[in-house]
Amino acid sequence: MYKKNLNQTLIMFIIFMSIIASVNFVVDPGEIYLKKIISDKKAKEFADKLFLSEKGIIQTGWNERLVKTALAKSAYNFDCVILGSSHVMQISSIRNTGNIKDQCNNLLNLAVSGGGIEDIAIFSYLLLHNLKHPRHVFVDIAPWTLKFNMDSRYGAYQNYLDKMNLILKQSEVSEGNPYFRKIILNLFNGEYFHQSLVALTDSKKNNVLSLFKKVIQYPEKVFSYEEGYAQAVTLIDGSHVYSQAYIQLQRTKQVKIGDGDYKITGKKYDPMALNYLKKVIEMYKKRGMSISLIMTPYHPNVFKKGMTKPVSHMTAVEDLIKSLSQEQGIKYYGSFFPNKLMCKEDEFYDFMHPTNKCLSRINFGV
Numbered sequence: 414m415y416k417k418n419l420n421q422t423l424i425m426f427i428i429f430m431s432i433i434a435s436v437n438f439v440v441d442p443g444e445i446y447l448k449k450i451i452s453d454k455k456a457k458e459f460a461d462k463l464f465l466s467e468k469g470i471i472q473t474g475w476n477e478r479l480v481k482t483a484l485a486k487s488a489y490n491f492d493c494v495i496l497g498s499s500h501v502m503q504i505s506s507i508r509n510t511g512n513i514k515d516q517c518n519n520l521l522n523l524a525v526s527g528g529g530i531e532d533i534a535i536f537s538y539l540l541l542h543n544l545k546h547p548r549h550v551f552v553d554i555a556p557w558t559l560k561f562n563m564d565s566r567y568g569a570y571q572n573y574l575d576k577m578n579l580i581l582k583q584s585e586v587s588e589g590n591p592y593f594r595k596i597i598l599n600l601f602n603g604e605y606f607h608q609s610l611v612a613l614t615d616s617k618k619n620n621v622l623s624l625f626k627k628v629i630q631y632p633e634k635v636f637s638y639e640e641g642y643a644q645a646v647t648l649i650d651g652s653h654v655y656s657q658a659y660i661q662l663q664r665t666k667q668v669k670i671g672d673g674d675y676k677i678t679g680k681k682y683d684p685m686a687l688n689y690l691k692k693v694i695e696m697y698k699k700r701g702m703s704i705s706l707i708m709t710p711y712h713p714n715v716f717k718k719g720m721t722k723p724v725s726h727m728t729a730v731e732d733l734i735k736s737l738s739q740e741q742g743i744k745y746y747g748s749f750f751p752n753k754l755m756c757k758e759d760e761f762y763d764f765m766h767p768t769n770k771c772l773s774r775i776n777f778g779v
Contacts, residue, residue: 434600440609456483462629464490469648471630478532478569481523484651485536489545491650493517496536497553498528500709503769504551505652508638511746511775516549522651527564527676529557530686535570537693538577541700549703554734556726556749559682559690581692638769655762663762671718672764673711673727681729687737694741705744706734710751710771712764747775 456475460483463470472480488494493516495501504510506520513520523536533552540546557563567574599605636642641657648654697704708731716724727749738745748754756771 430601433603433606436609437600437602437605456480457486459629460484460487463647463649463651466631466649468632468635469646469654471632471642472645472647472653473630474628475647478525478566480647481525481536481651482539482570484521485523485539486543488521488523488540488547489543491517491519491521491547493520493549493551494536494540494547495520495522495524495551495553495707496528496533497524497551497558497707498532498555499524499526499653500555500765500767501551501553501707501772502526502653503772504707505648505769506650507648507652508769509773510769511773511777513777515778520650521547522653524553524653525566527566528553528555529563529567530559530561530690531567531574532564533558533690534577534693535567535573537696538573538580541696546700546702549705550697551705551707551746553707553709554730554745555676556723556730557676559686559730559733560679561683561686561689563676580696581689660762666763668712668714668758668761668764670714671721673715673721673723675765677723677726681726682733687733691737691741694743698741703743705746706738707775708734708745708747708749709775710747710754710756710767711749712761712767713751713756713758715764716750716752746777 456479459470459475459480463484464487485494493506493513495504502522502524504513504520504522504524506514506517525532537550540550632642632646636646636654638648638654641655641660643657645656645659646654694704711723711727715721718724720728731749734745737743751757751767751771754771754774756767756774760768760771762768
């Protein structure tokens with residue numbers, strides 16, 4: 414009897430988990446399963462319509478990396494391109510962030526949330542394999558950039574990374590990529606299942622087919638970049654404007670003194686990752702393209718406890734970037750340290766995302 418009950422329980426558990434996995438795969442609120450396949454086909458339309466739009470396109474409902482990958486295939490139409498993390502997603506030729514127009518008549522921002530060295534390699538592969546190239550590439554250096562596997566989301570485009578690594582004759586960066594293991598485990602994730610049920614409930618108010626429709630929506634009116642729109646917006650140069658609700662919420666929050674440990678784990682940097690970045694830089698130079706590096710400030714409160722682990726990491730990485738720029742004969746702009754740019758406490762959304770007012774103190778003058 415005990416064995417029979419155990420078998421029945423096991424069967425019920427398998428059925429239950431299969432239902433969760435099936436719902437998560439089909440509803441897919443994060444667009445990493447079925448909806449990614451559908452969205453891949455729509456991303457080119459997003460890119461084409463973005464470039465023709467007046468005020469940009471509402472970002473809500475679109476996979477960020479998917480959209481930026483589509484935009485990258487049109488990068489040859491631009492003077493300059495920005496690669497990196499969310500730290501630089503606001504830098505814009507439209508807003509003329511930090512007088513960037515001194516170097517760029519037009520600019521394409523391909524930065525993605527959590528972007529690491531793998532994302533830099535993936536987008537570099539796409540840029541370098543266009544028939545024509547942008548003239549200048551700016552690469553954002555975050556405190557985690559000089560280490561591998563600091564964000565697994567690049568794994569969605571592992572094929573491009575593999576091709577880049579083949580060119581560079583590099584294998585280390587792609588070893589042990591946890592992305593595919595994570596997305597398999599995520600099929601059984603309870604929180605993702607909850608998000609799926611919410612999305613499914615919302616779709617029933619209209620039409621279940623709306624789950625699979627990728628609707629391109631435009632802002633209905635002119636809006637302030639500093640105050641945001643009702644929803645997050647991707648501007649026509651690929652740069653990001655936060656939603657009004659997000660901006661207002663962040664203004665009510667206080668950054669903790671000594672905060673700043675996002676992706677600050679393990680060693681300060683990996684010499685192999687540093688060497689990998691050098692190889693990417695050399696590829697750009699061989700193609701006759703200019704390349705520069707950018708560091709953006711962290712909130713002043715991050716530094717008020719002295720040499721904490723985050724501050725120690727940032728100090729080491731910034732020193733490395735200064736040395737690298739001298740060694741490679743390239744420029745770097747900005748700093749992790751807000752005092753170097755005179756950025757104030759009220760010029761940040763959180764401990765690591767400066768507002769455009771702070772970013773505009775980065776002098777991109779030639």
